[in-house]
Amino acid sequence: MNLSLMSLEIAVVALGLLVLLADLWLPVERKRMLGYAAAAVLAVLFLNSFTSHCSCAAIGESAFGGMFVQDGLSVFFKRLFLLAGALVLMLTVEFSDRVAAGIAEYYSLIIFALAGMLFAASSNDFAMLFVSIELITITFYVLTSFTRGKVAALEAGVKYLILGALSSAFMIYGIALVWGTTGKFNFNELAMVAGNFAGNKLFLFGVLFILVGLGFKIAAFPFQIWTPDVYQGAPTPTTAFLAIGSKAAGFVLLVRFLFSAIPEVTAQWANLLIVISAVTILYGNLCAIPQRNLKRLLGYSSIAHAGYLLLGVAALAGAIANGQSPTANAGAAAVLYYLAGYLFTTVAAFAVIVLVMRHLDSEDVSGLAGLHQRSPLLAATLTLAMVSLAGIPPLAGFFGKFLLLKAVIEQGAANPGFYCLAFTALVGVVISFYYYFGVIRAIYWSKDAAESSPIPLSWPMKLSVAACVTGMFYLGLFPGAVVNAAAQATRVLLH
Amino acid sequence: MNVGLEHYLVVSALLFALGLLGVITRRNLLVLYMSLELMLNSANLALVSFSRFNDNLNGQVMVFFIITVAAAEVAVGLALIVALYRKRQTAHVEDLTSMKL
Numbered sequence: 167m168n169l170s171l172m173s174l175e176i177a178v179v180a181l182g183l184l185v186l187l188a189d190l191w192l193p194v195e196r197k198r199m200l201g202y203a204a205a206a207v208l209a210v211l212f213l214n215s216f217t218s219h220c221s222c223a224a225i226g227e228s229a230f231g232g233m234f235v236q237d238g239l240s241v242f243f244k245r246l247f248l249l250a251g252a253l254v255l256m257l258t259v260e261f262s263d264r265v266a267a268g269i270a271e272y273y274s275l276i277i278f279a280l281a282g283m284l285f286a287a288s289s290n291d292f293a294m295l296f297v298s299i300e301l302i303t304i305t306f307y308v309l310t311s312f313t314r315g316k317v318a319a320l321e322a323g324v325k326y327l328i329l330g331a332l333s334s335a336f337m338i339y340g341i342a343l344v345w346g347t348t349g350k351f352n353f354n355e356l357a358m359v360a361g362n363f364a365g366n367k368l369f370l371f372g373v374l375f376i377l378v379g380l381g382f383k384i385a386a387f388p389f390q391i392w393t394p395d396v397y398q399g400a401p402t403p404t405t406a407f408l409a410i411g412s413k414a415a416g417f418v419l420l421v422r423f424l425f426s427a428i429p430e431v432t433a434q435w436a437n438l439l440i441v442i443s444a445v446t447i448l449y450g451n452l453c454a455i456p457q458r459n460l461k462r463l464l465g466y467s468s469i470a471h472a473g474y475l476l477l478g479v480a481a482l483a484g485a486i487a488n489g490q491s492p493t494a495n496a497g498a499a500a501v502l503y504y505l506a507g508y509l510f511t512t513v514a515a516f517a518v519i520v521l522v523m524r525h526l527d528s529e530d531v532s533g534l535a536g537l538h539q540r541s542p543l544l545a546a547t548l549t550l551a552m553v554s555l556a557g558i559p560p561l562a563g564f565f566g567k568f569l570l571l572k573a574v575i576e577q578g579a580a581n582p583g584f585y586c587l588a589f590t591a592l593v594g595v596v597i598s599f600y601y602y603f604g605v606i607r608a609i610y611w612s613k614d615a616a617e618s619s620p621i622p623l624s625w626p627m628k629l630s631v632a633a634c635v636t637g638m639f640y641l642g643l644f645p646g647a648v649v650n651a652a653a654q655a656t657r658v659l660l661h
Numbered sequence: 662m663n664v665g666l667e668h669y670l671v672v673s674a675l676l677f678a679l680g681l682l683g684v685i686t687r688r689n690l691l692v693l694y695m696s697l698e699l700m701l702n703s704a705n706l707a708l709v710s711f712s713r714f715n716d717n718l719n720g721q722v723m724v725f726f727i728i729t730v731a732a733a734e735v736a737v738g739l740a741l742i743v744a745l746y747r748k749r750q751t752a753h754v755e756d757l758t759s760m761k762l
């Protein structure tokens with residue numbers, strides 16, 4: 167047993183407990199400041215992960231009999247999650263006036279969900295996968311309905327609960343079938359025997375059921391039904407964390423399960439991944455068009471982005487089916503880069519929603535009217551976020567989509583389905599211009615602004631907005647460093 | 662008659678299907694939640710029977726994880742349903758319609 171390998175996770179759990187304890191002694195008016203302290207600790211842990219003191223430096227080691235692995239992939243995702251956690255906590259402090267009671271509990275729940283994501287990044291075993299995914303999901307049930315005075319939040323929570331429990335029931339039944347046929351929980355051991363079971367119906371049913379559970383986490387078609395309602399009803403910081411953290415955790419588990427546990431089966435199923443990816447892109451983009459609620463719109467857009475991310479997964483599956491090449495991991499590397507860009511973009515968008523929609527009952531797009539006069543900085547931030555989500559150069563979203571499409575088109579020679587997929591993705595991007603620019607139009611060109619008072623910005627909020635904008639530009643203009651890191655990280659997926 | 666692995670698996674598949682049927686057809690949130698628990702327990706039965714017939718204890722350990730997680734899920738879930746009932750005076754799926762388009 168190698169407990170020191172988990173020191174990062176232990177530190178995060180301890181931080182969550184400390185926040186809960188501090189809640190007992192802090193005077194009421196100081197409690198919201200706990201969020202800044204917790205965000206600062208997460209930022210320090212993030213910076214520390216680049217030094218040799220962190221457990222992240224022990225690449226290639228594993229603990230608990232191979233259940234918990236520390237490799238390039240897990241370290242990349244852990245840094246992503248720590249950064250997301252810190253930014254979301256800063257957002258939550260701004261949101262704290264809308265939480266009736268227990269803001270410290272809200273902070274600590276975010277931190278516990280973060281701990282679940284860190285474990286998910288390292289999980290290399292079905293038991294670990296199940297427990298970490300449930301730690302994230304159950305925490306999110308509470309986070310979704312935390313503002314329990316609002317009917318919409320409760321409704322969103324109950325819908326998430328029922329559909330989440332349904333998907334975990336499918337997943338656990340799938341795990342039972344896969345384990346029953348192969349006798350392996352560990353992904354590496356499973357990979358050695360999975361090829362022999364590629365014709366076993368019970369095993370394939372099990373794999374399909376596990377994919378149902380993971381598809382729910384990433385909101386891929388046809389498991390996306392919960393997304394718009396939960397995004398709309400949940401408190402905005404929860405939505406932001408759901409959009410980036412929960413989705414990224416789903417993707418790291420999906421990629422690890424598909425490519426390190428059952429690569430032979432995945433190679434056979436490349437066409438299934440192509441279809442799911444194409445339908446998810448079209449569904450998300452088409453349903454987003456008539457939306458008037460900004461959070462609901464971002465919910466549909468997040469479905470579309472799950473589809474774009476699945477492009478990379480499908481490309482890697484195609485690459486494995488066609489035999490190995492040194493750049494076969496380009497698809498998975500593009501997924502990692504895209505998630506990094508998506509992190510900055512979504513946090514920026516939700517930060518603006520938290521600040522601008524403070525006094526409004528619903529997050530209607532019309533609430534953005536006159537924003538360019540009330541706060542030019544926030545107007546520019548939301549515009550950049552929308553431009554990046556739409557995929558226009560020179561921002562992060564453009565280069566991410568470029569890498570994903572490049573990886574997909576490279577596979578087209580062997581399987582023409584990939585050309586169709588690339589075409590569908592381009593159609594999706596064009597459709598998405600319409601609704602993203604609808605938001606920008608509401609900021610700059612709407613006539614009847616209900617409010618014209620300037621929006622005050624605290625300096626920590628300025629800092630995190632600036633960090634998001636810098637991240638979007640840095641990833642878009644100088645993608646080299648992150649692309650290389652992502653390519654390094656995904657090398658573990660090639661055997 | 663000799664009861665073998667297949668019999669247990671058929672029972673567990675039946676339980677899973679019954680639970681799924683309940684989730685699809687029932688409209689009361691509590692009954693729906695009960696059906697979900699039935700689905701989780703069908704997976705437990707499958708794991709235990711595989712474990713017994715393959716002489717491998719790992720599956721039974723997994724069952725403990727599932728029971729623990731399910732308990733946490735029920736605690737949160739019932740609290741949510743009670744909170745919703747207090748607010749809306751209803752526990753029916755049809756009444757969850759405050760968010761549309």
